[in-house]
Amino acid sequence: MKFSQDFLWGGSIAAHQTEGAFDQDGKGLGIMDLLTSGSYLRPREITKEIESGKRYPSHEGIDFYHRYKEDIRLFADMGFKALRISIDWSRIFPNGDDVQPNQQGIQFYSDLVDELLKYGIEPIVTLYHFEMPMAIVEKYDTWKNRATIDLYLRFCQVMGEALKGRVKYWITFNEMNHIDPKTEVSDIFTYILAGLKNSEIEEPQKTLAVISYNMTLASVKAVKLLHDLDPKNEVGCVFGLTPSYPKTCQPENMLKSFQDTLQEFYQIDAMVGGRFPKYKLFEYQKMGITLDYLDENQPAFAEGKIDFIGLNYYMSAVSTIKERSDQEGAFFGGELNPYLEKSEWGWSIDSVGLRYLLNFVYHKYHLPIMICENGLGAEDIPSKDGTINDDYRIDYLQKHLSELKKAIFEDGVECFGYLMWGPIDLISATTGEMKKRYGFIYVNKHDDGSGDLSRVPKKSYYWYRDMISTQGVNL
């Protein structure tokens, strides 16, 4: 069995993790420019301003800003049909509310898109992948303020017009689902999504509910805007989802795993169902939270339904009603699964979980799905001859893609693309490391700042190239 000719094989990257050039050509300071490098055990530090002596990985990234032509040629040689990029909002509106957008920023993305199209690579554009201008946090109080929605929509309008006819697939937000008043989130998640440390927020539950609601509203409004701008636009939103399994078949554990899995689905419900879900408002009510302007906003939800669902999948978790457990915790809560191996960064590796999640989401919404991220972060050590034999990554991909194939060909799930994260080594979002490498292409850059940024295809590069050219027949 083969994947269809038009299946979107490719990869996914984000501006703040690759571009660098953080202060060039009129770019303003973005929230990610104030995150230092960290590690698995040492959290990234969030600073109020750039402090000397500290390392801020986004400042140089992998220098994609200057090297994108070389990188895209390597992707093209691999046979990529699609590349997901993000547009850094702070490159277009350096102060968030500038009267005119920064033309140099627009030009960069216009050239980048042209370069992709030159090779027949479909650009898939994310409009918010953690890249909010810092000025919006400072002047407007980030997503707490409804004015931020209008600033975001203006940015979407500018980029929608600039890339009209060249970009068909748009993604309004990446992983806004990690903002949820009921989930205990660490500072890094509220920071990357809204520029705020969870531990410093007053009335955190109410504030997170407002932020999440406003982001959801911004997304549905952006969907309508992009549809109005060009009826050919296909607009989706990307969610990072972690299916959870019951620890035992005890009914209470089953119920818990169902609730844990669905905890971060309410924004998808809003974007597909055309209204902010009543069960979530009920949950807020029980927490003493009321949201304003619900009736006034209702038409926006009805008019801004998404065309497809973007899924980021890295791991599954285990749910149990037992309060205390000896098991090591999973990254997004719950427990680690003793049946599964985990990565060097403690993320469980579960290829079957991908098939499960695809089925779960498809049966719930009946909308086409694009896998927007999936991959293995690992430490790659080049051999003496300079080659990088990342058999573990090939094994990971082989297993995940064969589960994807089953989901499509055995289960009937409509999935039209697989964008591996990140096809070229880039800065890790949660740890700020280079050492946590995902790529098919090795980037000679290290956490101590050394390395000449040269690019070297790894063994997995050739594996993925062959898999694309044979349309996955051997999976």
Ligand code: BG6
């Ligand atoms: C996703 C994000 O949640 O996880 C990416 O959208 C991120 O930006 C990816 O890079 C992997 O996480 P990390 O921390 O390993 O980079």
